[in-house]
Amino acid sequence: MTASPAQPIALNDEDLTxxxxxxxxxxxPMTTQQLIDALRGQTR
Amino acid sequence: MxxxxxxxxxxxxxxxxxxxxxxxxxDLVLIHARFMSDTAPVRISLASIAEFLDQRSTxxxxxxxxxxxxxxxxxxxxxxxxxxxxxxxxxxxxVPSLVAAPSRHTFAQRFMTPLPKPxxxxxxxxERPRVYPAWATLPSxxxxxxxxxxxxFGPELDGDEPAAASAELIEIVPxxxxxxxxxxxxxxxxxxxxxxxxxxxxxxxxxAPTDVTGVDDLELATAIQQRLGADARVANFGEHWMMxxxxxxxxxxxxxxxxxxxxxxxxxxxDDDLSQVVLGVRPGTAEFELTRFATxxxxxxxxREFEFVGTTNQRFWTTSGLPAIGTTRRKPNELGTDYxxxxxxxxxxxxxxxxxxxxxxxxxxxxxxxxLPYDARLQALLPAPLVPNQRSAVLTFECxxxxxxxxxxxxxxxxxxxxxxxxxxxxxxxHLVPGALISISRTENDGHYRVEFIAESDENARLLELDERxxxxxVFRPTSFRCGVDPKTLLTEEKxxxxxxEKPVDEKIRxxxxxxxxxxxxxxxDSSEGNLSAEFATLLAGVNVERPIxxxxxxxxxxxxxxxxxxxxxxxxxxxxxxxxxTP
Numbered sequence: 001m002t003a004s005p006a007q008p009i010a011l012n013d014e015d016l017t018x019x020x021x022x023x024x025x026x027x028x029p030m031t032t033q034q035l036i037d038a039l040r041g042q043t044r
Numbered sequence: 045m046x047x048x049x050x051x052x053x054x055x056x057x058x059x060x061x062x063x064x065x066x067x068x069x070x071d072l073v074l075i076h077a078r079f080m081s082d083t084a085p086v087r088i089s090l091a092s093i094a095e096f097l098d099q100r101s102t103x104x105x106x107x108x109x110x111x112x113x114x115x116x117x118x119x120x121x122x123x124x125x126x127x128x129x130x131x132x133x134x135x136x137x138x139v140p141s142l143v144a145a146p147s148r149h150t151f152a153q154r155f156m157t158p159l160p161k162p163x164x165x166x167x168x169x170x171e172r173p174r175v176y177p178a179w180a181t182l183p184s185x186x187x188x189x190x191x192x193x194x195x196x197f198g199p200e201l202d203g204d205e206p207a208a209a210s211a212e213l214i215e216i217v218p219x220x221x222x223x224x225x226x227x228x229x230x231x232x233x234x235x236x237x238x239x240x241x242x243x244x245x246x247x248x249x250x251x252a253p254t255d256v257t258g259v260d261d262l263e264l265a266t267a268i269q270q271r272l273g274a275d276a277r278v279a280n281f282g283e284h285w286m287m288x289x290x291x292x293x294x295x296x297x298x299x300x301x302x303x304x305x306x307x308x309x310x311x312x313x314x315d316d317d318l319s320q321v322v323l324g325v326r327p328g329t330a331e332f333e334l335t336r337f338a339t340x341x342x343x344x345x346x347x348r349e350f351e352f353v354g355t356t357n358q359r360f361w362t363t364s365g366l367p368a369i370g371t372t373r374r375k376p377n378e379l380g381t382d383y384x385x386x387x388x389x390x391x392x393x394x395x396x397x398x399x400x401x402x403x404x405x406x407x408x409x410x411x412x413x414x415x416l417p418y419d420a421r422l423q424a425l426l427p428a429p430l431v432p433n434q435r436s437a438v439l440t441f442e443c444x445x446x447x448x449x450x451x452x453x454x455x456x457x458x459x460x461x462x463x464x465x466x467x468x469x470x471x472x473x474x475h476l477v478p479g480a481l482i483s484i485s486r487t488e489n490d491g492h493y494r495v496e497f498i499a500e501s502d503e504n505a506r507l508l509e510l511d512e513r514x515x516x517x518x519v520f521r522p523t524s525f526r527c528g529v530d531p532k533t534l535l536t537e538e539k540x541x542x543x544x545x546e547k548p549v550d551e552k553i554r555x556x557x558x559x560x561x562x563x564x565x566x567x568x569x570d571s572s573e574g575n576l577s578a579e580f581a582t583l584l585a586g587v588n589v590e591r592p593i594x595x596x597x598x599x600x601x602x603x604x605x606x607x608x609x610x611x612x613x614x615x616x617x618x619x620x621x622x623x624x625x626x627t628p
Contacts, residue, residue, distance in 0.1 A: 002521065007379055008254065008267065009254065009264065009267050010267060011254055011258050011267050011270075011271040012253075012254055014253045014254075015253055015254050016271055018414070019268070019271075020275075020277065020278070020287070023285060023287050024287050024290075027290070027334070028334055029284040029285060029334065029337040030284065030286065031115065031284055031285075032265045032268055032281075032283045032285065033261070033265075035268050035272075036264045036265060036268065039264060041131070042253050043254075043256050043257055
């Protein structure tokens with residue numbers, strides 16, 4: 001799925017579950033940039 | 045109860061020599077597997093058995109062993125593992141069964157193929173107990189009437205017919221008994237063999253993760269904000285995220301101590317201060333980040349007691365009862381109303397912190413109140429509100445020339461009031477005069493800014509001031525200043541002398557920019573053929589004595605005047621004329 005510039009990207013349930021897992025495994029607050037990096041890592 | 049397990053005797057087959065050899069091997073098996081259960085499979089290679097027997101001076105060859113063990117197939121079995129013959133038996137003297145018992149009902153299977161929920165027969169609706177209608181109204185109770193109609197005591201019996209009535213009852217009673225007994229039996233028979241519906245299989249759609257390779261960070265941040273921000277399980281403050289149940293909670297006592305400390309210090313404090321001093325967590329320790337996030341997140345939920353007035357890098361918190369920052373000459377609402385015109389000059393889609401620095405010429409109004417207008421340029425220099433509905437942000441303005449840092453408050457615009465910065469009274473009074481040029485530049489910290497003026501040698505002039513001792517009046521007093529100024533806007537007695545002794549205009553006139561411009565023409569204009577003429581810069585400085593007016597607004601007032609009071613002066617460059625008495 002490739003995002004087009006006209007339509008903003010929306011995260012699906014799989015992404016949400018992944019982000020929640022990442023947050024759950026962290027003992028410190030995470031920044032938005034860290035979550036973005038985690039999402040990119042998931043795709044790779 | 046203690047039970048003693050009797051050991052069963054193992055019988056071996058074959059020749060006496062084979063039986064004797066088999067018995068020795070079995071003794072060896074019992075020693076080898078002394079800590080194993082009776083039915084556990086025991087494996088020993090024939091080569092190691094032969095070696096053991098050889099050490100015990102009772103040697104037996106591999107072939108002899110093979111023959112002796114093969115003679116007792118119920119006790120021993122031989123396996124070939126990696127080109128090596130291995131004896132298989134158990135402590136019970138039986139060849140163990142290696143086939144796993146069929147598992148008909150496993151835990152995993154129960155989860156994967158759940159049985160359907162047993163369907164219960166529909167429960168009959170219970171009749172709701174109701175008050176008897178006769179009791180519903182007070183008069184019926186007090187009057188005691190209609191009792192004979194409302195209460196049903198059954199058929200009235202006359203004294204002449206007791207035998208007949210009792211006979212009727214006897215006849216009626218058995219009938220329902222017969223019908224009631226027959227129906228439940230039929231129901232029981234039907235329910236005895238319920239048809240088991242097939243097991244439900246739930247198929248979940250396989251969702252692939254979103255491909256974000258071509259998406260930039262800004263768009264991804266927005267998507268994360270939208271998705272996680274709406275999830276109650278996730279705690280969010282600014283740029284930080286965490287699972288809500290992992291964020292430490294603040295007790296009532298913690299909240300009370302935080303509030304007391306803010307009130308004791310009499311100024312907004314950062315989350316760093318609060319975490320260190322009140323909650324006792326040292327910076328640099330593992331829990332400091334967590335405590336700071338917990339402070340921010342938990343306080344953001346206490347709307348009644350605490351208010352966030354910070355930025356991303358300087359997270360200030362305030363509470364009720366703290367002294368206001370800045371001027372007390374005018375109320376915040378009045379200041380916001382004065383700056384209402386700025387709402388039309390702000391960018392529709394502001395680019396916050398896009399400008400590195402701005403220059404500004406100080407007006408009389410700003411000097412008196414210690415203000416800066418939150419116009420489009422200042423908006424592009426300062427940060428956006430960090431949290432929704434944030435009304436103000438406390439910033440620090442550092443003046444490197446005086447080694448002083450000022451705590452100022454940025455009031456964000458509301459739908460009907462303009463924004464402004466207040467709290468610069470001391471900076472202005474100590475270093476500047478109206479008409480001074482200042483520069484404000486940003487730093488890496490979005491809550492900290494550098495404010496500078498142009499240092500000049502001492503200069504003396506009689507400058508405009510507002511004398512508020514009795515009735516407020518404008519006066520000129522000798523003033524010494526050492527800052528760079530714009531000569532066109534410096535309020536000297538030579539240029540603005542007609543202000544001397546004037547009172548500030550009424551609030552009714554102040555509200556209308558056109559009226560203030562007309563009054564200013566009379567104070568600063570040069571008389572020319574019955575009209576008053578003034579340069580735009582002079583007019584701008586004079587108008588801003590009474591109320592804030594931007595150059596844009598002033599230009600609009602002068603250019604778009606339908607009454608004909610204002611017009612361009614054709615004889616001067618960038619000057620306007622005003623017809624006295626013709627108030628727009």
